[in-house]
Amino acid sequence: MSGVLGLLKGLGVTLGQLPKKKVTLMYPDVQPEWPDRYRGVHKLMPDLCIVCNQCARICPTSCISLSGTRGEDRKLHLETFDINFEICILCDLCTEVCPTEAIQMTDTFELAEYNRDAIYKDMNWLTENGKQHALRKGLSLESTEEAVEQNNQLEGNA
Numbered sequence: 494m495s496g497v498l499g500l501l502k503g504l505g506v507t508l509g510q511l512p513k514k515k516v517t518l519m520y521p522d523v524q525p526e527w528p529d530r531y532r533g534v535h536k537l538m539p540d541l542c543i544v545c546n547q548c549a550r551i552c553p554t555s556c557i558s559l560s561g562t563r564g565e566d567r568k569l570h571l572e573t574f575d576i577n578f579e580i581c582i583l584c585d586l587c588t589e590v591c592p593t594e595a596i597q598m599t600d601t602f603e604l605a606e607y608n609r610d611a612i613y614k615d616m617n618w619l620t621e622n623g624k625q626h627a628l629r630k631g632l633s634l635e636s637t638e639e640a641v642e643q644n645n646q647l648e649g650n651a
C-alpha cells in the first residue's frame with residue numbers, strides 16, 4: 494500500500510510541473526539569453542587600447558599577453574593581444590581596470606574545441622567576437638567609433 498502511495502505522490506510532483514514554465518532549451522537550436530552583466534568571453538576594441546598593460550598585470554592567472562608599438566603620432570598602438578582561455582577564469586578584473594574599456598565581457602560562452610591551441614584567442618578573434626555580440630544584442634557597430642571619439646577627447650584633456 495505504501496508503495497502505491499509513493500507512486501501517486503511521485504506522479505503528483507510530475508504532473509504539478511507540467512503547467513510550469515520550462516527551464517530547459519532546445520540547445521543549440523535555441524540559444525540562452527544571458528543577463529546584461531553576464532561574464533562571458535571577452536571582446537576587444539583594438540582602436541581603444543592604449544597598450545597600458547593594466548589588464549595583463551592584474552590578471553590573476555596571467556593569461557593575457559599583448560604588445561604594441563609607438564606610431565608616428567607618438568602614441569602606442571596595439572599589435573598583438575592574446576588570451577589563453579584554458580586558464581582564464583572569467584573573473585572580469587581585466588575589464589574593470591581597463592581605462593578605455595577596450596576590453597569587455599560578452600555573452601559568448603561556447604569555447605569547446607578539439608585541441609587546446611584553439612582555445613588561445615588572438616586580437617582578430619576577440620574583435621570579431623565583439624561584432625557578433627553587437628549583432629546578437631542589436632547594438633550599433635558604430636558604438637565602437639563613438640567610444641574611440643570619447644577616448645580621443647579624454648586623451649586631449651589629459
Ligand code: SF4
Binds near residue numbers: 580588
Ligand atoms: S577575466 Fe580574469 S582571468 Fe580572464 S583574462 Fe581577465 S583578468 Fe585574466
Ligand code: SF4
Binds near residue numbers: 543547559587592
Ligand atoms: S587595460 Fe585596456 S587599454 Fe590597457 S592594455 Fe589592456 S585592453 Fe589595452
